[in-house]
Amino acid sequence: MPMKVLILGLDGVPRGLLERLARAGVMPSFARLIGEGTLHDLRASIPEISSVSWTSFMTGANPGIHGVFGFTDLVPGTMRIRFPRFSDLEVPTFWDRLGRQGLRSVVLNQPSTYPVRPIPGALVAGFVALDLDRAVYPARHLARLEAMRYRVDVDSRRAQSDRTHLLEELEATLAAREAAVDYFWTEERWDVLELVITGTDRLQHFLWDALEAAEHPLHERVLAYYRAVDGLAGRLVERFRAEHPAGRFFALSDHGFTRVRQEVRLNAWLEAEGYLAFQGEERGALSALAPSTRVFALDPGRLYLRPASEALRTELIERLTALGFGGEPVVRAVHRREAIYHGPLAERGPDLVVQAHDGFDLKGTLKADSVFAAPATMSGMHNSEAFLLADHRVGDNLDIAEVAGHIEALFP
Amino acid sequence: MKGFTLWLTGLSGSGKSTLAREVEAALLERGCRVEVLDGDEVRQNLSAGLGFSRADRDTNIRRIGYVCRLLSRNGVVAIAAAISPYREARAANRAAIGRYVEVHCDCDLETLKARDPKGLYARAAQGEIANFTGISDPYEPPEHPEVVVHTGREDVETCVRRILRTLERLGLVPGVDAEGYRPEEEAEIARRLEDLGYL
Numbered sequence: 001m002p003m004k005v006l007i008l009g010l011d012g013v014p015r016g017l018l019e020r021l022a023r024a025g026v027m028p029s030f031a032r033l034i035g036e037g038t039l040h041d042l043r044a045s046i047p048e049i050s051s052v053s054w055t056s057f058m059t060g061a062n063p064g065i066h067g068v069f070g071f072t073d074l075v076p077g078t079m080r081i082r083f084p085r086f087s088d089l090e091v092p093t094f095w096d097r098l099g100r101q102g103l104r105s106v107v108l109n110q111p112s113t114y115p116v117r118p119i120p121g122a123l124v125a126g127f128v129a130l131d132l133d134r135a136v137y138p139a140r141h142l143a144r145l146e147a148m149r150y151r152v153d154v155d156s157r158r159a160q161s162d163r164t165h166l167l168e169e170l171e172a173t174l175a176a177r178e179a180a181v182d183y184f185w186t187e188e189r190w191d192v193l194e195l196v197i198t199g200t201d202r203l204q205h206f207l208w209d210a211l212e213a214a215e216h217p218l219h220e221r222v223l224a225y226y227r228a229v230d231g232l233a234g235r236l237v238e239r240f241r242a243e244h245p246a247g248r249f250f251a252l253s254d255h256g257f258t259r260v261r262q263e264v265r266l267n268a269w270l271e272a273e274g275y276l277a278f279q280g281e282e283r284g285a286l287s288a289l290a291p292s293t294r295v296f297a298l299d300p301g302r303l304y305l306r307p308a309s310e311a312l313r314t315e316l317i318e319r320l321t322a323l324g325f326g327g328e329p330v331v332r333a334v335h336r337r338e339a340i341y342h343g344p345l346a347e348r349g350p351d352l353v354v355q356a357h358d359g360f361d362l363k364g365t366l367k368a369d370s371v372f373a374a375p376a377t378m379s380g381m382h383n384s385e386a387f388l389l390a391d392h393r394v395g396d397n398l399d400i401a402e403v404a405g406h407i408e409a410l411f412p
Numbered sequence: 413m414k415g416f417t418l419w420l421t422g423l424s425g426s427g428k429s430t431l432a433r434e435v436e437a438a439l440l441e442r443g444c445r446v447e448v449l450d451g452d453e454v455r456q457n458l459s460a461g462l463g464f465s466r467a468d469r470d471t472n473i474r475r476i477g478y479v480c481r482l483l484s485r486n487g488v489v490a491i492a493a494a495i496s497p498y499r500e501a502r503a504a505n506r507a508a509i510g511r512y513v514e515v516h517c518d519c520d521l522e523t524l525k526a527r528d529p530k531g532l533y534a535r536a537a538q539g540e541i542a543n544f545t546g547i548s549d550p551y552e553p554p555e556h557p558e559v560v561v562h563t564g565r566e567d568v569e570t571c572v573r574r575i576l577r578t579l580e581r582l583g584l585v586p587g588v589d590a591e592g593y594r595p596e597e598e599a600e601i602a603r604r605l606e607d608l609g610y611l
């Protein structure tokens with residue numbers, strides 16, 4: 001019987017939340033899957049954001065190899081930022097590698113694959129895809145997706161002021177994703193089928209408070225979304241097992257989530273400490289920085305030194321480690337580039353990467369003038385605590401870049 | 413869109429047919445009309461009866477070049493995958509065709525012998541095949557190919573991408589997003605990232 005693999009991505013769902021909702025009966029399918037299989041801790045990429053983590057997942061490589069370090073990347077040798085594109089990847093994805101053995105992958109709503117390029121199989125790009133017609137490969141599927149009102153993402157701007165609308169959009173988007181999976185399930189020949197649900201991340205950004213607090217007016221409605229996700233997962237796994245009894249199932253997240261208490265704007269800290277200055281009144285862009293600037297931050301905690309200096313790195317590590325708020329330490333770790341990035345593109349990465357303790361949300365904004373601020377619209381923030389659920393034990397101490405290798409190894 | 417010829421040259425097993433098919437698929441996807449002329453296939457029809465002497469090899473290459481020229485001038489992308497060991501024959505095709513892009517599929521003999529998908533290197537080593545290019549017959553590598561792909565140490569995707577980037581750079585095929593996002597797209601991406609607190 002040929003090997004088949006089903007992969008379900010749950011963007012931003014931390015292991016702890018999955019277990020909690022499974023135990024509480026909100027996610028009964030996952031409760032069963034966890035009972036039958038193995039739930040692993042999974043380490044997100046550094047920084048723990050979707051573009052980097054999902055790219056590490058799909059390439060099976062470290063940012064020093066795949067070249068994506070954030071939602072924005074610095075153009076080497078300049079002070080300009082750019083938005084990474086799928087075609088920037090300097091290495092193949094595991095779908096490409098499997099394609100060499102004649103294996104085909106159907107991949108739906110995978111973040112960071114826009115604009116799409118051909119893969120051996122079919123691909124519908126996820127965030128930050130703009131036009132559906134550049135988000136779908138092969139293009140012949142486009143009309144069907146449009147007909148099922150398939151949408152890449154919800155309106156995160158409107159979500160800031162209208163949580164009910166957000167929930168409506170999340171529900172509709174989820175239903176359309178299920179219709180899309182059903183369509184591709186039979187429409188394409190596949191060996192690997194992957195669906196990523198990104199609504200979990202959106203919900204958790206805006207409604208983490210409602211998820212945590214039973215007395216929140218939207219609590220039940222939020223739980224209903226997880227119930228719907230669980231229902232979808234249950235139907236997919238059931239169908240998969242019926243059609244491919246020897247197949248393997250994986251579910252994973254790309255990072256975890258936790259409650260945000262304070263935003264920490266690193267550029268404001270750098271400015272206050274004299275490492276960064278603006279030319280004039282204008283703020284907001286790297287082009288507004290004064291030539292005397294020695295350090296600046298890109299979201300979330302990526303520090304770039306101009307010029308790079310080991311003494312300055314040591315100084316920054318010491319001072320950032322000592323940074324406190326209300327008597328609590330803010331910073332969990334400051335990594336030197338070479339300690340976390342390996343490969344020919346590592347040099348393009350930031351000189352230092354800061355990671356904060358849960359509750360302190362590092363920001364790379366250049367607009368803020370105070371270091372700390374209560375979050376304006378969001379109640380959730382990312383952390384590193386992702387999960388990998390499999391119907392078999394995969395390993396210990398897993399990093400998200402290692403998952404692809406395990407999947408590929410299933411195909412001899 | 414104007415046609416052109418993409419000519420893949422290299423030793424047997426160096427990946428010409430593989431890359432020709434991959435590039436074909438990518439160009440079809442971009443709306444090009446494409447035809448692949450594969451050495452193996454051509455020798456069964458257009459060049460049936462020809463052997464592997466220098467004269468016969470040159471005739472074979474000239475015939476493939478002739479068909480490529482007809483296709484290219486009629487708006488088709490002609491992709492030739494043939495060992496084409498002699499520089500002079502390739503240069504004659506280049507001159508006749510005009511819009512001509514040469515790809516050298518470069519691969520070390522060790523790897524080729526290990527790959528040996530058709531078992532030809534094993535047979536050549538046994539002396540069963542005379543005039544085997546790279547073993548008992550010459551191969552003259554191109555001096556100025558538009559693209560070199562090192563198929564022994566680069567994977568297929570990397571090679572395909574390099575070929576496509578070159579074609580984009582030469583203005584022969586439309587880039588999918590050769591110059592990146594349009595300004596209004598960048599603004600929209602920035603807005604979405606900002607809405608999620610990432611900018």
Ligand SMILES: Nc1ncnc2c1ncn2[C@@H]1O[C@H](COP(=O)(O)OP(=O)(O)OP(=O)(O)O)[C@@H](O)[C@H]1O
Nearest residue numbers: 423424425426427428429430529563566567568571
């Ligand atoms: N980077 C690469 N590019 C192309 N092929 C590769 C590459 N890496 C490995 N290969 C493998 O090498 C083999 C190349 O065989 P292929 O038939 O394409 O060679 P060829 O040059 O057309 O040979 P021939 O002249 O005998 O027709 C294939 O099995 C292919 O999968």
Ligand SMILES: [Mg+2]
Nearest residue numbers: 428429452493
């Ligand atoms: Mg061939």
